[in-house]
């Protein structure tokens with residue numbers, strides 16, 4: 186059965202896309218902890234990140250690294266934090282979250298709300314920052 190993230194990749198569910206390549210897709214988390222909170226996923230539907238084969242696993246993190254650099258450029262912060270949780274959606278994903286302090290990566294924090302236009306602008310800002318890499 187397709188996960189919600191596979192449906193996003195197939196275009197069956199909308200997303201605020203940041204970037205993609207042959208194997209990976211990056212889009213905004215709809216319940217962001219911080220402005221710029223992005224999810225990176227493999228297009229291959231694999232639940233548990235440590236079940237990815239070595240080649241895909243390595244490329245997954247290299248892809249996330251490029252996205253993280255763009256997030257930091259678009260939304261300056263102390264560091265972009267990375268978390269792999271996966272308890273909600275059974276499709277491997279890396280959370281990339283701009284952090285200014287320790288508490289910014291607490292998933293129990295209240296989530297931010299943005300309008301559709303704001304989400305589109307955030308995704309576009311990060312996408313533009315990738316282009317000037």
Ligand code: AMP
Pocket residue numbers: 189198200213214215216217224269270271272273274275
């Ligand atoms: P977890 O599986 O615990 O790492 O959490 C899954 C994350 O996916 C949560 O932060 C959700 O807000 C996010 N999420 C779930 N559905 C969507 C969606 N359709 N678009 C964007 N983000 C989503």
